[in-house]
Amino acid sequence: MNFRPRELATAAILAVAACLTGIGFVHPAKAQNQSPQAQVAAAKAATAQGLTAGEFFKNVTTSTLKGLTPSDFLGAMGVMTAAVGYDCSNCHPGAGTDKFDWVTDTIPQKKTARKMVEMVAAVNRQNFSGAQQVTCWTCHHGLDLPTTSIALDKLYGEPNDEKRDIVATGEGVPSATQILDQYIQAMGGAQKLSALKSFIATGHSEGYAGLGGSGVFQILAQAPDRRGMWINFPNHPDRGISAWTYDGKTGWISQPRSLLGIWELNGSDLAGAKLDSVLAFPGQIKTAFPNWRVGPEDTLHDSAVFVVQGSGPGGLLGTFYFDKQTHLLARYVRQTPSPVGRISIQQDFDDYHDVNGIKFPFKYSFLWLDGRFTAIISDVKVNVPVDAAKFTKP
Ligand code: HEC
Ligand code: HEC
Secondary structure, three states, X not given: OOOOHHHXXXXXXXXXXXXXXXXXXXXXXXXXXXXXXXXXXXXXXHHHOOOOHHHHOOOOOOOOOOOOOHXXXXXXXXXXXXXXXXXXXXXXXXXXXXXXXXXXXXXXXXXXHHHHHHHHHHHHHHXXXXXXXXXXXXXXXXXXXXXXXXXXXXXXXXXXXXXXXXXXXXXXXXXXXXXXXXXXXXXXXXXXXXXXXXXXXXXXXEOEOXXXXXXXXXXXXXXXXXXXXXXXXXXXXXXXXXXXXXOOOOEEEEOOOOOOOEEEOOOOHXXXXXXXXXXXXXXXXXXXXXXXXXXXXXXXXXXXXXXXXXXXXXXXXEEEEEEOOOOOEEEEEEEEOOOOOOEEEEEXXXXXXXXXXXXXXXXXXXXXXXXXXXXXXXXXXXXOOOOHHHHOOO
């Protein structure tokens, strides 16, 4: 297997794959003899036994990472990798080739990273009552060696528009209920939306970094909480099928170029997949989170937006950017916690069209730690039968 550096960067995320092959990582020779299915089965058995990353992996010792599930541990690897602008092989020799060694500490950067994990935990404990205010990103911002002085062209240039994860309390803004109601109204109204039981949106994906380009793209959903997102390449069957599915209970990701290729979600990403499925039906948005708050008014692509944030069990966060004029949803970011920084997935929506009285975004972008694509939708069918296989294991 060969990975271009940037592509591998989030193999961790793609690689809950990696996570699930944990046993494979620990015993590379054995891994090569085991089918991916056998590896998944082994990893699931380990998770079912409640094994922590510290128990499951060979050489995982940091105070905050060793207690995670193996799956969430690999999510944390993805966050660290992105934060310092690395790919896995910058800390793990041979990562992305057949001669990988995840266990060894021969690369100094890996040893430094372990110290950094403890440092981050200590800083938060000693200064922020253990709340995760400081992460790898706080200092590194995509550089392996953080900068120390402000660049003057930045100081006198565009203001920094990076957003904090937890939105501050907005003053003089409508309540969350008002904003969500305006959204429901703008999408077609509660009555029409409650009559929406299924849909199939079809289009093509526009490529980014070799992923997803010129594929046939489909989102299929069945109320209340089943969703499948599929990309395939009729002219290049060798590129395989990318898919993200959730059937109301279990979730799967298929990424042919990732380490495992296909894996079942078993960490906090399962809660994320469920959230996406519930939100596929906009009339349900208020039920997506038990708690909502509204941040200060903001701008996104030069348009004024209301920012509404939902928080749920296990530190799950959903941040929604509603256009102030149209009340339509422009962006939705979901985040799950890890000790080194939150794991984020962003979805952008644009070019809304009316389909049978309900608004659908005809431009859709999906961004995660290891990739992104944009899909241009050309056809939406509502209340049509959807093959249940589209929600289960790809
Ligand atoms: C900046 C350095 C760094 C990068 C980049 C990095 N890791 Fe790690 N990795 C570590 C450290 C440090 C540990 C040990 C953590 C501990 O002791 O808690 C580790 C441990 C692991 C382990 C456990 C191995 C074992 O059995 O002991 C796996 C698997 C792993 N990493 C996978 C990945 C993957 C996949 C990527 C790319 C997405 C990646 N790592 C990127 C630093 C890194
Ligand atoms: C408080 C700021 C801060 C935080 C937070 C932080 N780092 Fe660092 N990190 C540094 C500084 C400063 C250096 C450079 C030290 C030097 O030059 O000797 C560094 C160096 C490193 C290096 C070595 C780079 C090289 O090329 O030698 C790695 C790897 C690294 N950090 C990973 C991480 C990871 C992973 C996290 C999150 C768990 C993290 N850092 C959090 C400040 C930070």
